[in-house]
Amino acid sequence: MKRMLILLFCFFTLQISAQTDAENLKQIFSNSLTNGMSYQWLDHLSNQIGGRLSGSLNAEKAVQYTKEELEKLGLDNVWLQPVMVPRWVRGAPEFAYIETSPGQTTNVNICALGGSVATPNGGVKAKVIEVNSYTDLEALGTDKIKGKIVFINRPMQADLINTFEAYGGCSSERYRGAAEAAKYGAVGTIVRSLNLRLDDYPHTGSMSYGDLPVNQRIPSAAISTNDAELLSGMLALDKDINFFFSQSCKQLADVQSYNVIGEITGSEFPNEIIVVGGHLDSWDLGDGSHDDGAGVVQSMDVLRLLKESGIRPKRTIRAVLFMNEENGLRGGRKYAEVAKSKKENHVFALESDSGGFTPRGFSFDCSEAMLAKVQSWRPLFKPYLIHFFEKGYSGADIGPLKEEGLVLAGLRPDSQRYFDHHHAANDTFEHVNKRELELGAASMTALVYLIDAYGTQTISNTEELRD
Known part of the structure; x- marks a missing residue:
């Protein structure tokens, strides 16, 4: 009434x-x-x-x-x-490649996530472990993650008409992924760009380490959706490929x-x-x-x-x-x-x-x-x-x-x-x-x-x- x-x-x-x-x-x-x-x-x-x-x-x-x-x-x-x-500040342009064997590399498109630390001088190169979400890390444990680059490959949900709902469904991977991966000894994280189409543009955005000590923080970058598909496909064929990336960003x-x-x-x-x-x-x-x-x-x-x-x-x-x-x-x-x-x-x-x-x-x-x-x-x-x-x-x-x-x-x-x-x-x-x-x-x-x-x-x- x-x-x-x-x-x-x-x-x-x-x-x-x-x-x-x-x-x-x-x-x-x-x-x-x-x-x-x-x-x-x-x-x-x-x-x-x-x-x-x-x-x-x-x-x-x-x-x-x-x-x-x-x-x-x-x-x-x-x-x-x-x-x-x-x-x-972002610093010099980021650089990354996938290495299938010594001297055999394929360049890919990445960008540092906002708030990330830089890679060490000379960059980071390591084996890659692919996950759908940072919540998968606990099941893998330190033995499988330590010394590797964690590749978080979670696409935005394409069947959601409200694209902001799709974005919200996986933005926490970008925001918290590095902090969670660092707890298990990862040396870096690569996160699939939050984009509903396949293209070559990496998408940045904010990330946070929470209360993780500065000396335990690892570099984190976004990879374009095309290159995320490429990396995932290559990992399906060969789990021993290496990923290299370099970025020089810093917090002032x-x-x-x-x-x-x-x-x-x-x-x-x-x-x-x-x-x-x-x-x-x-x-x-x-x-x-x-x-x-x-x-x-x-x-x-x-x-x-x-x-x-x-x-x-x-x-x-x-x-x-x-x-x-x-x-x-x-x-x-x-x-x-x-x-x-x-x-x-x-x-x-x-x-x-x-x-x-x-x-x-x-x-x-x-x-x-x-x-x-x-x-x-x-x-x-x-x-x-x-x-x-x-x-x-x-x-x-x-x-x-x-x-x-x-x-x-x-x-x-x-x-x-x-x-x-x-x-x-x-x-x-x-x-x-x-x-x-x-x-x-x-x-x-x-x-x-x-x-x-x-x-x-x-x-x-x-x-x-x-x-």
Whole structure:
């Protein structure tokens, strides 16, 4: 009964103001598709600055560029929020080969995983033992692993339509594989790239040694999916082949960086804050266009599109460009820490960190009552072919904000091609479609507009207050 009341309330609210809301959404989408800035901003981030690994010169260039662009929008406030971030550097290009007999080698494509230690001078060459998961290591034991390179060959599950579910199903192999293999005396780990297609691009990503002492840490690298198939096939024929790899990456001291923040102050409820954001840092192999340059420029364009469409928000709308999502989440944690210390009242947070592909809708971390409220807005999004309004994951950087009553959401673009580019050298500007990127910016703006117009209060919340 209570759910029916919620739906009726939302339906009649929508009926009263549907014309105005529909017109405002139409204006937002029109402005984004005919006069958007997201693609132009991404062009500069990708092609004039490039990969933006935390603590790098490029990351600092991106901080200054986005701050200056936000200032040009005539926002009420733009500022930098200091945050200490890790600085890991890749060093010279990695090199690897499979050796079937002395002098008989086949070069393969690898890249160091973020946070890995370097190989010894001259590299590492050893016999290889193939496993599907790091959990297989215990069954093998030290006798079979010691002195060898562990090859973790776990493909992403291809029959899962949600590719992020497939990614989550094997990302722990990349993250924890080296730490677990080191416990059994392995001298290195090679991890199959997290990619649903077969190609020659190795995909990096963060890994961790946990509390493993520094002198026990072993180098870890990702191998392309084509070469993972090759290595597995060769091992099936000959268990005594050798694998060689060399990498010179290193972890340096933390450095200071910044979250970039811009906001429009609310006209009626300035102390109620709506956040929209993406992460400014990226891996260094490509230029980070999909991950997450797209989310950064879309978040910036939310503020511009609201102004361009003549919408004066009731609540404060804040764009946050987070630093260090990829290898530490320091920016998201710092933002939440400062917000809580200032007792700021965040009511809604939306993150874009799933690429610049065609938007399909949003996932929400919220109550059932609030989910019913946002689902009642689906008819407004139907003309734009956006239909996915479901409970689910929001985003890593806004996660630390989570508390009772705060609604979290994530933009959900079509994910089928995302992991072709994720953390790889082909995450570059030419693989982002201008129209798809602009549709995503407009979708985010439309949702922020509706949240601002109707708030996050539901009938169930009102009844609790009356009680």
